[in-house]
Amino acid sequence: MYTLYGCKGCGSAAIEAALTLVGAPYQYIEAEPWSGGPAVDELRRLNPLAQVPTLLTPDGTVLTESVAILIWLSEQYPASHLLPTDATARATVLRWLVYLTANAYAAIGIGDFPERWIAGEAEQGSLKAFARARLEDYWRTLERQLGDTPFLFTQQLTVLDLLAATMSHWRPGRDWFQQECPKLTAALQSTLSHTALAPIWIRNFTA
Numbered sequence: 001m002y003t004l005y006g007c008k009g010c011g012s013a014a015i016e017a018a019l020t021l022v023g024a025p026y027q028y029i030e031a032e033p034w035s036g037g038p039a040v041d042e043l044r045r046l047n048p049l050a051q052v053p054t055l056l057t058p059d060g061t062v063l064t065e066s067v068a069i070l071i072w073l074s075e076q077y078p079a080s081h082l083l084p085t086d087a088t089a090r091a092t093v094l095r096w097l098v099y100l101t102a103n104a105y106a107a108i109g110i111g112d113f114p115e116r117w118i119a120g121e122a123e124q125g126s127l128k129a130f131a132r133a134r135l136e137d138y139w140r141t142l143e144r145q146l147g148d149t150p151f152l153f154t155q156q157l158t159v160l161d162l163l164a165a166t167m168s169h170w171r172p173g174r175d176w177f178q179q180e181c182p183k184l185t186a187a188l189q190s191t192l193s194h195t196a197l198a199p200i201w202i203r204n205f206t207a
């Protein structure tokens with residue numbers, strides 16, 4: 001049994017989705033890092049950054065970092081085909097998985113916690129604004145690279161779709177994505193309406 005530390009609306013939604021698609025049994029522990037409490041204390045003991053997603057595997061190994069978790073799960077459950085086996089397609093999916101976390105997810109973190117990066121209210125406001133503009137650029141760059149595939153860069157659903165579907169609920173916001181990233185929006189459609197995944201998106205992203 002896996003244990004997933006997550007919080008509503010967070011990156012843990014992508015891991016819930018992956019665990020569901022591979023059919024792995026898991027328990028979910030709500031641990032909202034910025035709220036504190038016993039679950040967050042427990043999370044911090046496993047992950048010193050006290051960030052979600054954090055996954056405890058059945059043998060007690062701690063996995064952090066969304067992309068590491070998504071790749072690892074894909075490899076543990078190869079029959080689920082959540083990463084392409086074709087070398088070229090796999091390279092593309094790995095490239096954009098890391099791109100999204102190293103760039104867009106990081107920009108979200110800077111915007112959420114500007115005080116970690118710079119002192120002063122005005123400076124923090126400015127950093128937030130620049131992080132948002134940069135975040136928009138990152139998504140536009142991905143959009144320009146997309147072709148007409150039914151999923152992101154591929155013919156079949158991969159963990160990249162799960163991560164992007166999750167992040168498409170964050171800043172810059174659903175309306176922005178629809179207007180500025182029509183190919184991305186279209187390619188995420190089947191992932192967002194996937195029967196097995198719909199309950200996860202609803203629980204995480206509706207009030």
Ligand SMILES: N[C@@H](CCC(=O)N[C@@H](CS)C(=O)NCC(=O)O)C(=O)O
Nearest residue numbers: 010011033051052053065066101109
């Ligand atoms: N690099 C991590 C970032 C994870 C992350 O920033 N998670 C957010 C929630 S979506 C969080 O836990 N933030 C609390 C904090 O940074 O203190 C990953 O890719 O999983």
